[in-house]
Amino acid sequence: MSKDTSLVGLDAILKELGSFGKYNIINYAFFLFPCFLAGMYGSVYVFEASDIDYRCRINECENINNTNIWLEYAIPKEKDRYSKCLRFSAIESDINSNSSCTVDAFDTSVAEKCTSYVYSDEDSAVKDFDLGCQNWKRTLIGTIHNSGLFLSLPLTGIISDRYGRKLALSVAALMNCIFGFLRSFSTNYIMMVAFEFLEAGFGAGAYTTAFVLAMELVGPKGRVFGNTLINVVYVCGLMSLAGLSWILQDWRTLLRVIYAPSCLVFSYLWILNESIRWLLSKGRHDEAVAILQKAAKMNNVELSDQALAPLQEMEKKPIEEKEEIDVEPKPSVFLQVIKSSIIIKRLLCCSFLWITCTFVYYGLSINSVSLAGNKYINFMLVAFIEIPANFTCLFVLDRFGRKKVMIIMYILSAILCISLSFLPKNQTWWSLIFYLSGKFSITVAYSSVYIYVSEVFPTNVRQSLLAVCSSTGRIGSTLAPLTPLLALYYDNLPSIFFGTLAVMAGLLVFTLPETINVPLPDSIEEAERLSKAKRRKPEDLP
Template identity: 75%
Template sequence: MSKETPVVGLDVILEQLGPFGKYNIVNYALLLVPVYLAGMYGSVFVFEASDVDYRCEISACETILNDSIIWTQYAIPQGKKGLSKCSQYSYRDGIVLDNNTICSTELFNTSRTETCSSFVYGDQDSAVIDVSIQRCQDGKRTLIGTFHNAGLFLSLPLTGFVSDRFGRKVALSIASLMNCIFGFLRSFSVNYYMMVAFEFLEAGFGAGAYSTAFVLAMELVGPKGRVLGNTLINVVFVFGLMSLSGLSWILQDWRTLLRIIYAPACLVFSYLWILNESVRWLLSKGRNDEAIAILERAAKMNDVMLAPHDLAPLQDTEKPDNAELTGPKEAIQENKPSVIMQVIRSSIIRKRLVVCSFLWITCTFVYYGLSINSVSLAGNKYINFMLVAFIEIPANLACLVVLDRYGRKKVMIITYFLSAILCISLSFLPKGHPWWSLIIYLSGKFSITTAYSSVYIYVSEVFPTNVRQSLLAICSSTGRIGSTLAPLTPLLALYYDNLPSIFFGTLAIMAGLLVFTLPETINVPLPDTIEEAEMLSRGKKQSVDQP
């Protein structure tokens, strides 16, 4: 007999316990800690290896500090955005440089340039200087973010497997420990290769902490509490982003920054002993006694009385004659195909997996692309990053209002198309209007954040319990194609300032069109079996409001 048991009656019990009683609040508070840390970890490379001001070192002129603005005009050519970083005017033929050489216009041949041999840096902090990243190769610098996000291709499926096989809290605790170890070690990097190796390893083994915390939180509440829970998670994630920018601004030391933000992840490892396992996961594995014990503790904390007949279906699920108590479920047979094989054989689930993966690619590409490129906007890069992060709070509050009123599908369609219009419109805005550019930029981030939050909660609602995190991890890891490419988008601006925004808008239009092919999940209990997940597309799954 299979160990897996149906959990159809669980949503009814969760409704009785209430969406946010004392038990839920305590567990959510614990889960919000790794979520907050994940907000910093996912974008730390933006400040860790930020671009810095530098120019050629002109040995004959560097001692003339007060007149540096004057002499750089005839010693260094103008680039697209100010003085060239990588070239200087050649010295005139026959010039011999020594201590008596005078810095003047006659020293340089402004009709000929040459590559810099040494550099002078501005008063900025970045690993670009400390780990000797080769200058004038922006691609090498931006690859640090790409290596970080490429680690998610390993982390999310790996964490999803551990989570579905060994439990949510085990996966969360181990991933957090990996964050702590590899993130802390990265602060001691002495060269570029050591740094990118630890970037990959930290994300590769630790980035799944966020998705695991999210799944635990979603499985903690019933259908009515999911949107509020999702909003809390996303708002706390934003505070992590804003804290990252503020700490970077205050510390101005990337090594100290890494040590401060990664140390708390070691404390999350203690969740292995203090956090309750997901009741829904325990029931899906046939560990009913443990699940019922947790539900009874939750009822006691929430001052709710659960009648014996409420828990009876969960106690008797392995008895064939009690099938009518628990509703439709998978037949329990030894020769039944594995759940993964059922997913592969189901054309509905396969198509849904492909579409959801593309939606995720679009969200990560546009979301992270706008965040990363925000430091290139006019003004203080730390404030710009904070503003672009802060706009996510009203976006998530908007989700709280609209998702349960208008449904997931309609909200995703509108926000994808709106994001596309706003991003593409940046290319038509006349130059010299920085405030209008910032407003449209923030509006685009607002739209894609709303879409991203909607996709995250939607994907957690359309797949069955026993493979929910694995399939969510597949969508999320495939979606990291977008976040892996996003750090490279600033290079597009070297050819045309608004080329990144045009790419963002085009992808958002395609995603909006694909949403039309998906089912609506508003007020629908989480599907526990493959058949129930398929019924969403056939319109047969009862909503929680139906008798």
């Protein structure tokens, strides 16, 4: 009996255990904690290096406390606000003392770039590291943070698939704690961005590992609800981030408060059980059976002999026979993936869907702090809209299928984002409604993609291929922090970019197979057959 055969029987066992018994609930509670923290870590740079008010330092006049006397003559206005980066040229012969800062002391026909700045009392790395009028440096902080995911997700995926989900989660969380905490002591810009990269580069995989553990804990009928729980907790992390930023008003203290708890997740190495599905894929049947029996006891369920039969047969086989089975020459799993044109095409499509989701999702979140009103409340609103979006996923994914939902939500998000450029500037409330609706749509699409990708790839490479999609998709989240720079040329240019990409993604979904009511594939062959698979009725599923 092969490993794949034993994996086939696991869905039947999970059905008898129940999707959310005591064992599942306790384990989910553990998985939700790093997901909550990930919600804060993924967007902390928005408040860590937020844009603040500042103006040119006019050395000739700064000793005059009443700026109303000279500011209008010293600094030009842009869109009814004093320019951040320009000042009028001083006429040296007319400035002999600070009391001479009048209209005659400046040449209002000549504007020049500032050499130094006066910052507001707001807290930001912009102020600490003197990043005035260097928007590219400010936005680059988020880009460098997200670029770390190109390293983290494949690295965590390899560790997870080779050495276990539990180890990958624990180590990634420890890296979050160490590098995130150290970043709060940054003494210069270079030190800050270096730790941004290292924290994400070695720790961002904690979320995807917790997600995979959660998906492998339940059968097909529990996946969507489990995914919804994880996403809602992630949103709570986002809202908590905005709330803590508002209360603390100190980015260094904020980093210490949110990163310290991540060290607790390292203890999962001794507390959590390993993924049963992963153990079976590695032929460690004794450990898998022991965990299943423990789960059954906690859930007050007695597993039938029929359900356990495949695993017990493998457990009872002589060691020689097991070794004989294990040493059968087989091509490597990754070689099988490369040779499968179906899997490769699917991998490319899913990667593009992920790029679109991250670009639009993070782009809308980041640009929300530039909307009119309180930036903390705006961020909370844009985050909060994800909660009804995730519950919408819960009701529509199992009813209408993954493909229909993704197509509709991508196209709807595109229409809403592009429509923002046609709204009059004085329609603040309508702009907010369209903005939130666009975030709602892309969140439903993002949640659908996350669960869809976990369903179309086989168990033995699921985390690795999910990591490939996720890390490739981070091209979107890496570029998203730069989108505020587009608004310098045209206010709604970022939204137009979001909408265009979403249309392309919606059309691409038509080429993918439906996975509703289909058991998780455990081998390359099963994954390939998804395109031809006949959907099973919900009552027949584990």
